[in-house]
Amino acid sequence: MRAFVVAVFAFLYLPIALVVLFSFNAGHHASEFTGFSAQWYGKALSNPFLVEALKNSLFIATTSALLAAFCGTAAALGLQRVGTRTRALFDALLGAAIVVPGVVIGISTLVALVQLFAVVNPFLASLWPTDQPPRLSLGYGSIIAAHGLFSMALVTMIVGTRLSSLDRNLVEASSDLYATPLTTFRSIVLPQIMPAIIAGFLLAFTFSFDDFIIAFFVAGAQTTLPIYVFASIRRGVTPEINAIATIVLCASVLLVLLAQWQLGRRKPSP
Amino acid sequence: MPKSYRDGLPITPDKFIDQLMRLKRGSISRRDFLGLTGLGVATAVMARELGIMPTPAYAAENLGDRMSIATWPNYHDPQTFENFKAETGVAVEVNVFGSNEEMLAKLQAGGSGWSLFVPTNYTISTYKKLGIIEPLDMAKLTNFDGKSEDARFTAEGTIDGTIYAVPKNWGTTGFAVNTKKLAKPMSSWKEFWDTAMAEADGRTMVHDYQLTTIGNALKYYGYSFNSLKQDELAKAEELLLKVKPHLFAVSSDYQPAMRAGDAWMTMCWTNDGAQLHRDIPEIAYVLGKEGGEIWTDFYAIPKDAPNKPAGYALLNYLMNPKVAVKEHLANGAPSTDARVNALLPKEVLDNPILYPAADLLKPLEFGAAATLTDPGRAELMARFKSA
Amino acid sequence: MPAGSQPAFSMRRSLFRKNLVTALLLAPAAVWLVVFLVLPFVAIAIFSVGERAPEGGYQAALTLAQYANLPARATAFWNTMVLAPAGALACLLVAYPVAYYLALRAPQRWRLILLALIVIPFWTSLLMRTYAWMYILGGRGIPALLAYVGIEDLRLINTPGAVLLGIVYGYLPLMILPIYVSLERLDRRLLEASADLGATPLSTFLSVTLRLSLPGVMTGFSLVMILLLGEYLIPTLLGGGKVFFIGNALVDLFLQSRNWPFGSAIAITLVLVSVVVLIVANRISTRLSGARRVDLI
Numbered sequence: 001m002r003a004f005v006v007a008v009f010a011f012l013y014l015p016i017a018l019v020v021l022f023s024f025n026a027g028h029h030a031s032e033f034t035g036f037s038a039q040w041y042g043k044a045l046s047n048p049f050l051v052e053a054l055k056n057s058l059f060i061a062t063t064s065a066l067l068a069a070f071c072g073t074a075a076a077l078g079l080q081r082v083g084t085r086t087r088a089l090f091d092a093l094l095g096a097a098i099v100v101p102g103v104v105i106g107i108s109t110l111v112a113l114v115q116l117f118a119v120v121n122p123f124l125a126s127l128w129p130t131d132q133p134p135r136l137s138l139g140y141g142s143i144i145a146a147h148g149l150f151s152m153a154l155v156t157m158i159v160g161t162r163l164s165s166l167d168r169n170l171v172e173a174s175s176d177l178y179a180t181p182l183t184t185f186r187s188i189v190l191p192q193i194m195p196a197i198i199a200g201f202l203l204a205f206t207f208s209f210d211d212f213i214i215a216f217f218v219a220g221a222q223t224t225l226p227i228y229v230f231a232s233i234r235r236g237v238t239p240e241i242n243a244i245a246t247i248v249l250c251a252s253v254l255l256v257l258l259a260q261w262q263l264g265r266r267k268p269s270p
Numbered sequence: 271m272p273k274s275y276r277d278g279l280p281i282t283p284d285k286f287i288d289q290l291m292r293l294k295r296g297s298i299s300r301r302d303f304l305g306l307t308g309l310g311v312a313t314a315v316m317a318r319e320l321g322i323m324p325t326p327a328y329a330a331e332n333l334g335d336r337m338s339i340a341t342w343p344n345y346h347d348p349q350t351f352e353n354f355k356a357e358t359g360v361a362v363e364v365n366v367f368g369s370n371e372e373m374l375a376k377l378q379a380g381g382s383g384w385s386l387f388v389p390t391n392y393t394i395s396t397y398k399k400l401g402i403i404e405p406l407d408m409a410k411l412t413n414f415d416g417k418s419e420d421a422r423f424t425a426e427g428t429i430d431g432t433i434y435a436v437p438k439n440w441g442t443t444g445f446a447v448n449t450k451k452l453a454k455p456m457s458s459w460k461e462f463w464d465t466a467m468a469e470a471d472g473r474t475m476v477h478d479y480q481l482t483t484i485g486n487a488l489k490y491y492g493y494s495f496n497s498l499k500q501d502e503l504a505k506a507e508e509l510l511l512k513v514k515p516h517l518f519a520v521s522s523d524y525q526p527a528m529r530a531g532d533a534w535m536t537m538c539w540t541n542d543g544a545q546l547h548r549d550i551p552e553i554a555y556v557l558g559k560e561g562g563e564i565w566t567d568f569y570a571i572p573k574d575a576p577n578k579p580a581g582y583a584l585l586n587y588l589m590n591p592k593v594a595v596k597e598h599l600a601n602g603a604p605s606t607d608a609r610v611n612a613l614l615p616k617e618v619l620d621n622p623i624l625y626p627a628a629d630l631l632k633p634l635e636f637g638a639a640a641t642l643t644d645p646g647r648a649e650l651m652a653r654f655k656s657a
Numbered sequence: 658m659p660a661g662s663q664p665a666f667s668m669r670r671s672l673f674r675k676n677l678v679t680a681l682l683l684a685p686a687a688v689w690l691v692v693f694l695v696l697p698f699v700a701i702a703i704f705s706v707g708e709r710a711p712e713g714g715y716q717a718a719l720t721l722a723q724y725a726n727l728p729a730r731a732t733a734f735w736n737t738m739v740l741a742p743a744g745a746l747a748c749l750l751v752a753y754p755v756a757y758y759l760a761l762r763a764p765q766r767w768r769l770i771l772l773a774l775i776v777i778p779f780w781t782s783l784l785m786r787t788y789a790w791m792y793i794l795g796g797r798g799i800p801a802l803l804a805y806v807g808i809e810d811l812r813l814i815n816t817p818g819a820v821l822l823g824i825v826y827g828y829l830p831l832m833i834l835p836i837y838v839s840l841e842r843l844d845r846r847l848l849e850a851s852a853d854l855g856a857t858p859l860s861t862f863l864s865v866t867l868r869l870s871l872p873g874v875m876t877g878f879s880l881v882m883i884l885l886l887g888e889y890l891i892p893t894l895l896g897g898g899k900v901f902f903i904g905n906a907l908v909d910l911f912l913q914s915r916n917w918p919f920g921s922a923i924a925i926t927l928v929l930v931s932v933v934v935l936i937v938a939n940r941i942s943t944r945l946s947g948a949r950r951v952d953l954i
Binding site for chain 2: 047048049110114137138139220221222223231234235236
């Protein structure tokens with residue numbers, strides 16, 4: 001069994017090793033290794049499109065994950081206070097947001113937004129006093145919203161599960177001691193659901209950062225890192241892409257280590 | 271009259287460019303676009319353009335610092351865009367597409383983000399009809415000379431006297447064969463399809479492009495490349511479905527697979543055929559004797575181009591014969607411009623891949639506009655791919 | 658004002674405030690769900706009874722022609738319905754031993770590190786990793802190595818096998834994690850008890866370990882299955898446009914043939930199929946493991 005596990009890990013890391021190896025390729029293509037060089041790291045970081053795609057991806061992933069964490073937590077709290085019928089309706093919608101395949105989310109959002117803009121833009125133009133009315137179009141907003149939909153549903157479910165296993169007695173004790181609901185929330189509920197919120201945020205960030213298919217449809221003229229990588233695969237990958245992928249990998253491993261170290265410091269034994 | 275950015279340029283002394291770049295380095299600070307987010311493309315583009323101080327070399331028009339072009343696989347000399355960036359400060363992002371339908375779909379959905387793209391001759395009338403391309407402002411294209419263009423290839427860029435697109439190069443659609451793997455001589459589409467199901471089983475590629483894939487299947491039966499007749503298309507579909515399980519891939523970017531030896535035979539455009547043969551002599555380019563496609567690719571500017579000044583600047587740059595000649599040497603397809611041909615070396619002008627014999631050229635057809643939007647052909651192609 | 662109504666009024670006020678807070682808490686999520694889930698769904702539902710415009714796109718109509726045309730994508734549906742469960746199953750077969758080892762056999766101090774190693778691949782773009790597979794399976798990768806030992810002209814890329822491999826590779830962590838969680842929660846005393854009662858290791862595994870990890874298995878399986886039903890990238894990159902999933906057919910209809918109504922009809926069908934698959938998975942898992950529901954997380 002040990003051998004099998006080792007083999008699986010090798011299987012998981014072989015492509016990653018290749019990605020990293022080719023980032024040090026001296027040659028022009030990511031398909032033939034011709035010698036070691038770190039030149040592509042410099043080239044990658046001075047390629048405005050690649051850097052912008054990376055920045056866009058970071059921005060979109062952070063924003064959509066923050067929004068999802070906030071709205072999702074609020075929804076999970078709200079759902080504790082409603083009747084079964086409202087709850088069932090919400091559960092169904094949240095479930096749908098998770099189950100509907102990404103490709104359908106992307107396409108249907110595109111279809112809906114294109115129609116919506118076709119109505120709203122002329123309307124805005126007719127109301128606007130100057131010649132330059134604001135025009136709604138696909139871009140950051142639509143990607144964030146489409147990514148956030150799935151993430152929010154995810155956060156609501158994770159936080160909801162956590163809330164339902166929350167110790168009711170503590171909450172009641174707190175209000176018996178005349179704590180305001182807000183104080184009770186801050187000092188009793190929030191600390192207990194915080195790990196779930198953080199987990200939800202991280203999942204949401206990861207999902208958004210790596211998503212291709214939804215962004216592919218609703219990005220308009222914006223580029224995210226996966227969209228850029230996909231386009232590069234079509235036009236022939238240069239080791240620049242490998243370099244960026246390696247940088248992202250190293251940054252995330254560092255973050256994981258940092259988080260572990262922080263957690264370890266706070267409570268010595270897990 | 272708007273001044274071209276080139277008007278201010280002295281006759282390309284390197285020193286001047288160095289100085290220009292130094293100046294620019296000071297003026298183009300890395301603005302944080304993230305602060306402007308959430309307001310959509312238009313704002314971002316506007317802010318991008320406003321943020322840049324006009325430099326003396328092209329004070330008349332603000333080119334911004336980046337633009338995006340939609341084109342075909344392996345179609346340009348990457349150095350061209352590097353040089354353009356060095357001269358103007360505009361970085362060019364190259365997006366690659368495998369069919370005109372894909373470009374059309376992207377433009378129809380809006381927000382393509384392209385400031386220049388490369389449509390094929392037969393699509394231009396549809397783009398004009400749908401109102402998604404610009405009538406070109408020829409005053410900005412001082413390097414273009416209509417008189418030096420070969421009229422056989424360039425007519426479709428002009429509609430009712432208005433120029434909507436200017437030609438890049440022409441070419442043919444044949445097939446490439448790795449003669450080391452497939453030694454038997456081939457000269458027809460019939461042989462192409464038959465071999466795909468026999469010796470080249472699992473090693474043949476066809477375009478992810480209805481016009482050529484369906485068109486060349488029609489040629490198997492000797493029908494017109496552009497046929498829209500139901501019974502003829504039904505025969506073509508029958509052939510395509512029969513061949514499908516034997517294919518290596520359905521893709522318009524066949525160079526990587528041909529170079530790696532994964533594919534042995536592929537439907538192929540002149541430029542790719544010339545590039546493959548140049549690098550790997552055993553790969554031959556064959557025109558089907560039944561006929562097939564002859565085409566001209568054009569440059570056009572989308573109506574919703576986010577950076578039209580840069581689109582025009584790049585187009586004008588590409589129309590400079592000295593630049594175009596390097597493009598043609600890299601790309602491999604024959605030029606429509608006599609000024610470029612005058613600069614090309616003799617062995618290029620004698621290359622039979624670029625300039626096939628007259629009897630091979632004669633049966634070739636230009637794509638017909640109706641094939642682009644015909645629902646029957648679109649659905650046939652989609653059925654073939656999903657089969 | 659009669660004195661008696663004071664508490665009632667205040668109660669009503671506090672009830673009102675309570676409802677207001679609830680509404681405020683739910684409002685952002687509700688707006689989000691309506692604008693970006695319900696509205697788009699309504700839009701494609703309307704599109705799916707429309708017609709393709711002459712130049713492509715959508716034209717208003719009221720027809721079921723698009724749904725009648727669904728059999729034209731039968732192969733894509735079939736591929737998806739075969740390769741999605743096959744992929745999930747292959748994933749499960751690889752994932753289970755790994756999860757088992759991590760949860761029950763691996764030394765305690767290694768466990769977290771190994772778990773992190775499972776998650777880290779998620780942080781490199783799936784596209785890049787799949788591209789690496791294109792290289793490994795392509796002519797310059799494994800086939801070139803095999804040519805050295807005399808096995809010529811082997812073709813790996815653009816085959817259903819390559820797609821399956823890509824699927825297992827891409828979704829393995831998603832399968833390992835839920836199984837790991839359910840195995841980790843397993844009460845070890847049960848295993849000891851089983852052994853004490855004379856059960857063989859195999860029957861202990863079958864009757865205790867496997868049984869109790871079923872919720873995790875079902876969670877992982879349905880999660881991977883659902884994601885696979887809408888898969889686009891892996892068949893595109895490793896299948897060469899030859900192994901077509903319904904997701905590919907869908908993208909094709911929007912980005913090439915520009916038949917938005919038919920694409921919408923397929924999208925609606927795909928959603929319905931996904932829901933049915935999830936319900937069936939729920940049923941099975943409920944039957945298998947008593948009353949536990951399949952949670953997607």
